[in-house]
Amino acid sequence: MTDSSTPGPSGSGSPTDRSWWGWGTxxxxxxxxxxxxxxxxxxxxxxxxxxxxxxxxxxxxxxxxxxxxxxxxxxxxxxxxxxxxxxxxxxxxxxxxxxxxxxxxxxxxxxxxxxxxxxxxxxxxxxxxxxxxxxxxxxxxxxxxxxxxxxxxxxxxxxLSALDQVLEIDRVSRAARIQAGALGPDLEAQLRPYGLTLRHFPQSFEFSTLGGWLATRAGGHYATLFTHIDDLVESLRVVTPVGINESLRLPGSGAGPSPDRLFLGSEGTLGVITEAWMRLQERPRHKASATVVFDDFHAAVEAVRAVSQSGLHPANCRLLDPGEAALAGVAQDGESVLVLGVESAHAPVDARLTELLALARDHGGTPMSGGPDGGDTAARTWRSAFLRMPYLRDALARMSVVTETFETACTWDRAPELYETVRGRLTEVVREVTGAVGTVNCRFTHVYADGPAPYFTVIAPGRRGAEVAMWDEIKSAAMDLLHDLGATVTHHHAVGRDHRPGYDRQRPEPFALALGAAKRALDPAGILNPGVLIDPTAPAFNDSKPAAFSDPTTVG
Structure with a gap:
């Protein structure tokens, strides 16, 4: 399969080429x-x-x-x-x-x-x-x-973009063997003739691959239940410098630590994921959505907690605080907005949506609109804004506006304090760093029975030439706050290099030792994505063979 969006070797290209510097095309x-x-x-x-x-x-x-x-x-x-x-x-x-x-x-x-x-x-x-x-x-x-x-x-x-094929489909077990370089749209196009779908739709769906989702433990379409790509993995095939690691295809296993879990989220530092057997679903035929407004954000949080603990498992359950709702164009009068969606391949979902709306009403929510797919104008507006936002971020960056996001997760008992503390303290930091009054908005992207995943947006005027330094200072303060509040440094954006300081503080030391040992065993020359997850020491050479760690006890 040819990826028509991959830029050619020259500096020019068609308008639908991927942008070399920014988001999308x-x-x-x-x-x-x-x-x-x-x-x-x-x-x-x-x-x-x-x-x-x-x-x-x-x-x-x-x-x-x-x-x-x-x-x-x-x-x-x-x-x-x-x-x-x-x-x-x-x-x-x-x-x-x-x-x-x-x-x-x-x-x-x-x-x-x-x-x-x-x-x-x-x-x-x-x-x-x-x-x-x-x-x-x-x-x-x-x-x-x-x-x-x-x-x-x-x-x-x-x-890995040339490794982009669905190689095999097991219709009986409802799974497929897929190469890691398959972009989201190409993957779904190859599954569609079989009436199947992976149904993993991160915001980057058009411009990200199965291997990238697996290596970063990406969060996808579902706001509840199957929130991460981890939940859809049946087995992985990984090329490491010391051999190929391929796990058995199984619906579940209690045979020791999972060989898949070692590589899920390893971000290319332990091996290169080349294939995966992924659990599929029938394509949904029944959908319904609704939006609910709340005058009080904390009442809305309680409503979302009730929804997440109800066992009704909505596919969509996004809560937007007043600032985020205004930014998305779904509310302008200080309301918080809850976007709900349900879907099924087998049976109508209107009754389930009715139950969810009843929970929202019990906590002071007022439905704005809702019904079968296509009937909820506010939900469509939110989705359009959601998909367009990265392009707007790039445009604001060109105007020297500091505009970026970070996300986390915490338990419900900590959620109110986290929301108020992060917004309050970070608003002060933004003013200190930029000299201007910025905005700090929040939405819940995913919710669990034991807690939400808050996602924060920061917007403030920057100073030309100092934008990156300003954001780095704001982001550092945000990571300190999340650590102090007992929240994770990232829910689905991964660690990379930017989140390393927060990740180093979050992970237990015995696990850091184990991760360092795994790195030395699987990548003895230390060539794979150096600096991600752990720090290698300078390479040592013995008989002209590079070694990743001069001190076998050293870990990041």
Missing amino acids: VDQALSDAECTALGKLIPGAADTPLPVPDVPALALPKVRVRPPSALAPLMSSAPRDRASHTYGKAYRDVLRALAGDVSAAPDQVVRPRTEQHVIDVLDWAAEADVAVVPYGAGSSVVGGVEYRADARHGVVSLD
């Missing part, structure tokens, strides 16, 4: 005039948008490594390939790309077409002391695909 990005108009809505924003650099004008670092002849047909050092594989799509990535800073660009981009190619690349890289950064579709927002680690002879970006 070139044709969907806001124009200079639209950026300027949007910036006028933020007091203190810049008057004109930052220009988008042309790829040929970028000062890319010199290529340090050349591929061996056997791998040369798979590799590219073309400027557009290198530039587009330098960063992910976080706010700080977008700003550095707009500044023309591509100093972290890989030397080569390699696109394996078979699993054997992946093996060959890892073998060569270990011998040549070349770092390998696995790359799905580059939508990381936590520095997961950016090389920032120890000095190596070179670095290659391992782009």
